[in-house]
Amino acid sequence: MLNKNNSNLSFIIFIVIGLFFALSLNIAANQELTADEIIDRVKENQAERKNSKTQAEMLLIDQDGKEESREIIMFEQEEDDDKITMLMRFLSPRSVEGVTLLSIENGDKIYLYMPAYQKPRRIAGSSKQENFMGTDFSYEDLSMDYQNDDYEKGLLDETGEQYILQIIPGDEDLSYSKFILYVNKEQFYVEKVEFYDLDDTHTKTLEIQEVEFDEEGKFTPMKIQLSNLLDNHKTRMDIKEIEYDLDLPSGFFSIRTIQRPVL
Amino acid sequence: MKFNRYLISAVLIVLMVNITCFQAMAFNFSQKLLYEGSYLENNGKFSNSLTLTVDYFHDITSDLFLEGDLVIRATNEQYGDPFIIGPNEIYVSAYDVIDNLDIRAGKIVTRWGAADMFSPLDNFNPAPPGISFTKNQGKLGAFGVSASYYINYLTYIQAVLVPNLEVTPYPDQYLKDTYFATYSPIYQTQGYTINNIELSYQVPENIIWGLRLNHSFSSFDAGISYYKGNYMDPFPADLKLIPGNGGTNMEIKIGYPARQVIGLEFQGDFPGVEGATLRGDLAYIVPEKWEFQGENILDNPYFKAIVSADYTTDTNLYLNGGFIYGMPFERGEDCSPYLYLNVNKELEKSNLEPFYIGILSLKDLSIGNVVGLDYKISESVSTSFSYLFALGDSESKLGVLKDSQGLYFSIEWLF
Numbered sequence: 001m002l003n004k005n006n007s008n009l010s011f012i013i014f015i016v017i018g019l020f021f022a023l024s025l026n027i028a029a030n031q032e033l034t035a036d037e038i039i040d041r042v043k044e045n046q047a048e049r050k051n052s053k054t055q056a057e058m059l060l061i062d063q064d065g066k067e068e069s070r071e072i073i074m075f076e077q078e079e080d081d082d083k084i085t086m087l088m089r090f091l092s093p094r095s096v097e098g099v100t101l102l103s104i105e106n107g108d109k110i111y112l113y114m115p116a117y118q119k120p121r122r123i124a125g126s127s128k129q130e131n132f133m134g135t136d137f138s139y140e141d142l143s144m145d146y147q148n149d150d151y152e153k154g155l156l157d158e159t160g161e162q163y164i165l166q167i168i169p170g171d172e173d174l175s176y177s178k179f180i181l182y183v184n185k186e187q188f189y190v191e192k193v194e195f196y197d198l199d200d201t202h203t204k205t206l207e208i209q210e211v212e213f214d215e216e217g218k219f220t221p222m223k224i225q226l227s228n229l230l231d232n233h234k235t236r237m238d239i240k241e242i243e244y245d246l247d248l249p250s251g252f253f254s255i256r257t258i259q260r261p262v263l
Numbered sequence: 264m265k266f267n268r269y270l271i272s273a274v275l276i277v278l279m280v281n282i283t284c285f286q287a288m289a290f291n292f293s294q295k296l297l298y299e300g301s302y303l304e305n306n307g308k309f310s311n312s313l314t315l316t317v318d319y320f321h322d323i324t325s326d327l328f329l330e331g332d333l334v335i336r337a338t339n340e341q342y343g344d345p346f347i348i349g350p351n352e353i354y355v356s357a358y359d360v361i362d363n364l365d366i367r368a369g370k371i372v373t374r375w376g377a378a379d380m381f382s383p384l385d386n387f388n389p390a391p392p393g394i395s396f397t398k399n400q401g402k403l404g405a406f407g408v409s410a411s412y413y414i415n416y417l418t419y420i421q422a423v424l425v426p427n428l429e430v431t432p433y434p435d436q437y438l439k440d441t442y443f444a445t446y447s448p449i450y451q452t453q454g455y456t457i458n459n460i461e462l463s464y465q466v467p468e469n470i471i472w473g474l475r476l477n478h479s480f481s482s483f484d485a486g487i488s489y490y491k492g493n494y495m496d497p498f499p500a501d502l503k504l505i506p507g508n509g510g511t512n513m514e515i516k517i518g519y520p521a522r523q524v525i526g527l528e529f530q531g532d533f534p535g536v537e538g539a540t541l542r543g544d545l546a547y548i549v550p551e552k553w554e555f556q557g558e559n560i561l562d563n564p565y566f567k568a569i570v571s572a573d574y575t576t577d578t579n580l581y582l583n584g585g586f587i588y589g590m591p592f593e594r595g596e597d598c599s600p601y602l603y604l605n606v607n608k609e610l611e612k613s614n615l616e617p618f619y620i621g622i623l624s625l626k627d628l629s630i631g632n633v634v635g636l637d638y639k640i641s642e643s644v645s646t647s648f649s650y651l652f653a654l655g656d657s658e659s660k661l662g663v664l665k666d667s668q669g670l671y672f673s674i675e676w677l678f
Contacts, residue, residue, distance in 0.1 A: 063612065068642050093642050094293050094677035109479065119374045122484050124532040124540035124573075131579075231611060251416035255479070256365065260358060261320045261328050 035153035035165050041188040047218040049244040051077040056239045060134060063232040068134075070096060072237075073263060075246075077253060079105055082148075085253045089263060100258040101132060107140060113258040120255045136204065136228040136235040140175060141195075161185055187211075189219045204228055209236075290319045296676045303669040312338035316351075326358040331369070342392075342434040352404040363413040370404040373423050375475060375488060376544040377530040379583070381591055383546035383567035384488060384526040387423055387471065389431040389495040390591070393667070405429035407471075417479045425471040430519055431495045435462055438497065442515055450504065450511070458510030465500060465518045467493055475526075483531020483541070490524040494594070499555050520561055521551035533572055542585075543570040550595065565595050571603075580608045587622075592663070599626040599660060607637075614639035618649075622661060629655025631664045635671075646674040 033041070058070040071091040079085055083105040090096040098115040110123040131138055148169070157164040163183040169176060177200055182192040189211055195204040210223035225236040257263065295316045302309050313336070320330040331353030337346050354369025376382030388402035407425035414420065439460040447457045471492035478485060500518035504511050525547045533539035546567045553561040571585025583605040589598035602625060607618035616637040623630050635649025649671045653664035 094295075095642060095645075097293065108481070117374070117379075118372055122479075122530045122540070251363075251413065254413075254416040256411070256413050256416070256419070261330060261356065262322055262325070 033155075033163075035155045038155070038163050038165060038183055038188070039153060042183060042190060045188045045217060045219055047214065047220060047244060049078075051075065051244070051246055051248055053243045053246055054239055055241045056237050058135065059234075059236040059238070060136075061234040061236065069093070075248070075252070075263070077248070081105075083108075087253055087257065087263070089258075096134075098261075102253060102255065102258050104253060111255050111258060113255075120258060136226045136233055138175075141204075141226070156180065158185070162191065187213070187217075187219065189221075203230055290321045292317060292319045294318070294678050296678070297673060298675075299671070299673045301669055301671045303667065305666055305668060308341065310338070310340045312336060312340060328356045330354055330356055342437040343432075344434075350404070365411045365413075366408065367410075368408045370406050371409055372402045372404050373407070373409050374402070375473070375486075375490075375526070375528070377484075377486075377528040377542040378544045378569040378571060378585075379542070381569055381587055382528075382544045383548070383569065383589060384490070384524065384528055384544045386490050386492060386495075386524055387425055387473065389429050392431055392433045392437070403429065403432070419477055421475045421477070423473045423475075425492070428467055428469070428471055428493050428519060429495070430466060430497070433497060438462060438517070442499070442513070446502070446513065450513075455504055455511045457504075457513050459507070459512045461512060461514045463514065463516050464497075465516055467519055467521065469493075469521070480531070483529055485527070485529040488524075488526040488528070490526070491521075492524075493519040493521050494550075495519065496592075498553055498560060500553075502556060518553075520553045523549040525549075536572070540573040541570070542573070544568065548594075561595050563595070565589075565598055567593075567598060578608070580606065582606055590660075599624065601625060601660075624655070624660035627655060627659045629653065629659035629661040631661040643677045644675070646672070648672050 052075070054072075054074045054076070056072050056074065058072050060068040060070065070093065072088055073091055074086065074088040076084060076086045084103075085105055086103045087100065089098065089100040098113075100113040102109075102111040102113075102120075104110070111120045112123055113120045150170075152168040152170060154166045154168075155163060156166045162185055163181075165181040165183060167179040167181060169178070175198060176195050177198050178196045180194040180196070181190050183189070184191050189208065191208050193206040194202055195206070197203045205227045207225045207227070208221045208223070209225055210221070211219045212222050213219050220239070220242060222239045223236070224239075225234055227234045251257075295314075295318075297314045297316070299312045299314070300310065315335045317333045317335075319332070320328055322328050331350050333349070334351050335348045339345065350370060352370050352372055354367050354371045356365070356367045358365045360366050373387040374385055375387070376384035385402075387407070388405050390402055405425050406427070406429075407423060409421065409423045411419050411421045439462065442460055443457060450457055471490075473488060473490040473492070475486055475488035496519075497517040498520055499515055501514075501516040503514045505514060506512075527545045528543065530540065530542040533541040547564060548567060549564045550561040552559070567589035569585060569587045571583060574582045576582070585603055587601040587603060590601065593599065601622050603620070603622045605618070605620045607616055609616045616639075618633075618635050618637060620633040621630060631651070631653050633649050633651045635647060637645065637647045639645045650669070651664065651671060652668050653661055655662050657663075657665050
């Protein structure tokens, strides 16, 4: 009996010590993480796909809480140099139906197709700060990569649940001076991004309100909200359906495609 | 020729219905109901029109579509048909007919040129009569084929063919009144009293065609083009006076001179000016020599151009300004320089968007102005109220707008 109790006690102590040791190692490992390593972990947790097709509902919410709903379809592709190329079309309501945005390689080239004009319009890079079709997303926001390897990153703070990182783009073409990222400590995904303009004023906040994880632990944001703090306006995107690794024809992301009636 | 066009429209509509029935697939429909009202100060006349536009498309296969619209319009305007029904566009669009070749065939609108308005390169489709200051000028469909071949995703070549010239549909009575106002005083001094005007039209039946090569460079897109066709506005070709009882009849033959247009268009970053998009169209026009009553109306080649810049300020004020050489109503040596400005801003915490559009003639300093207010009542209903006025004498370049001076109102419902 005594032997058995001793044996059980030894086992419990072993487990507790083991857990403590493992936890200590984990905490130590996490504490040692640099900002770059945290971003790397976030990138590891992102689904690595060559492209994606997303159908979503976009809600525009004004300062009085009044909502306008828009349906969108969006195709994204990561290019060889990690730049994002994106094509987005409004499916409803009627006032914006068919309006299509093509952003090539992080917005190096931006085209807008409006059915009423019956021809694609190129948007100059310098107009990227303009809001896209009444949303709080500027052309620049839609094509930006906050986790760009070239941006300067620093760990500002850390709470029980989040790492707080500062990203300084140092990109003269960008209209933001810095981003503050809130990274979920347990699951390594970005929960919130604060945008600061060139005067260092906090102007926008992007929140990932809902994520889904696949079997491999890769996450997909399913509900995103961008709040414009200057006019208290919000844009929320609820992902309805997302497909990965589509067999898109070469040249899909082109002005040819944005003129098609069906994508 | 008119009958043929109606016949083609009817055949296309029947074809459209048949395809739908046979395939038991629904069309995608959307509608727009538009009321437009105006009060013109010079004649104290109210005009109203109600237009229902039904847009549709049908995917026959994933690369083959039937697209079009149906326009039903009723109006009490001084000139023109009080009731119109028919498609402005109805066509089949096919993608990858052969690799990288897309085709549209039927009653189509083909837009060339980078400029938002008054592009001298946009010549395949007639515009409705009169000059419009609106941000996007509507065009009337023309039967033809447009084929675009994509050499790669940066470069494409486009060919457009229109078998018959489609002309701007000026109402007969409008032309008669205009010619009467122009020639009656002249002949009155010679002892002729004009009491009637007869018009006859000489519409050329040559094929209209054009080629355009477009390439996307890193900071701008550019295209070169060639158009061979005709002017779409009427030119007087011959005038005869026929003595009659109690006065003189005037017979005017109307023609549409041929022209070739060599074009250059570009749009993209404004070099050195942050925050602006540059768009420009340059046209070198070679007209058919055209004489009327011994006077050369068209003779030598001439240029037309429009260069504009878009800019949005931090306060969301949209500015679009530019330089125009040659308005749509000017040709040959009549072409003259203008500046234009288009400003609008959506007011914070409201759905109100005041706007101003102004054009200044640099030749005689006459100005055409539109001040107005757009209001979005809901996501699907919007309204616009504006006042158009012209500064300058009635003989000045933009003095012609004095006839249109007045109040304009519209309300649009999308469903």
